[in-house]
Amino acid sequence: MRASPCIAFAHANSYPAASYAPLLGLLRAQREVIAFPKFGHDPRFPVTNRWPHLVDQYRQWLEQQGRGPYLLVGHSLGGYLSLMVAEQAPDLAVGVILLDSPIIGGWKAMLLGAVQRTPLVWKFSPARFAKSRRNHFPSLDDAFAHYRSKAVFKDFSDEALWHYVRAGTEATPQATDGSLRLAFDRMEEARIYNGLPDHVPRVLKRLKAKRPDIPLALLYGTRSTEAKTVGLVHSRRFIPAEGIVPVEGTHLFPLERPEETAAAISRLLATA
Structure with missing residues (x-):
């Protein structure tokens, strides 16, 4: 190269x-x-x-x-x-x-x-987790605490996890309480896996x-x-x-x- x-x-x-x-x-x-x-x-x-x-x-x-x-x-x-x-x-x-x-x-x-051509794809792919992922957080600090407790993020440094939390959330549309939702739509994530x-x-x-x-x-x-x-x-x-x-x-x-x-x-x- x-x-x-x-x-x-x-x-x-x-x-x-x-x-x-x-x-x-x-x-x-x-x-x-x-x-x-x-x-x-x-x-x-x-x-x-x-x-x-x-x-x-x-x-x-x-x-x-x-x-x-x-x-x-x-x-x-x-x-x-x-x-x-x-x-x-x-x-x-x-x-x-x-x-x-x-x-x-x-x-x-x-x-x-073969599995992708049947409803079984929802049972065996990671989509089964993606579609039910938590989608609401009162604040960035709450989102950080939520993800810090998850085993999948245990090897993330605090710096790395903050980058993910900031990139992975966005303001909840029309909300006035400062709450956040996932920036990556859960069903789009699931469809990608499937x-x-x-x-x-x-x-x-x-x-x-x-x-x-x-x-x-x-x-x-x-x-x-x-x-x-x-x-x-x-x-x-x-x-x-x-x-x-x-x-x-x-x-x-x-x-x-x-x-x-x-x-x-x-x-x-x-x-x-």
Whole structure:
């Protein structure tokens, strides 16, 4: 990868780009960085199975920024969108770095696709939690205390959690009491989970046919349940061994450990 391309960052489901301020700040100390603010909330680009409209939304936004070709860096949802944008518009990408977006393939992809075509998807995907997520907070302090008590955020520093709380909430419309609601709509989050792409290996084969030399890398959390569930078998079929790098942490390691994540990205760029 060239040393100079602008990094285009794409966030994970329900974590708006502003949640990643510490990581993005560290990356901006090295090069230009842009970040898509929030997927899934523009009616022109509805959330559907395999996310084709989100891919269109991201591709069009990148084209409008006029700073490409980009090094596409994406976390979870953002990683898969980055791959699909690179396949759809290969001239926009000089490389793709996935942050805990392992490649789903084989029987797991077939099972995913089958479940998504039935109401069972609401039972087995994380959407079952997303749709009932708490959606009202009297204040920022109350939201912070709520999330600080959750196991999923136990590895967040206070600074990181405050960035998420501020990015993840907004004023309740028409309320006069200063109350807040989730900035990322619960049902949009659920629809994104239910539309998880089951065809990523085919996307990668098409991308490799168009750009056989495009650099690909995957950083994954050492304690990521998502990475363990999906496994790395199919990732290794498309990404060289030196490009598959563990980072201490869970699926949310880019938010938990921004310094380690930025350093791992820098090392990948230095050796590419």
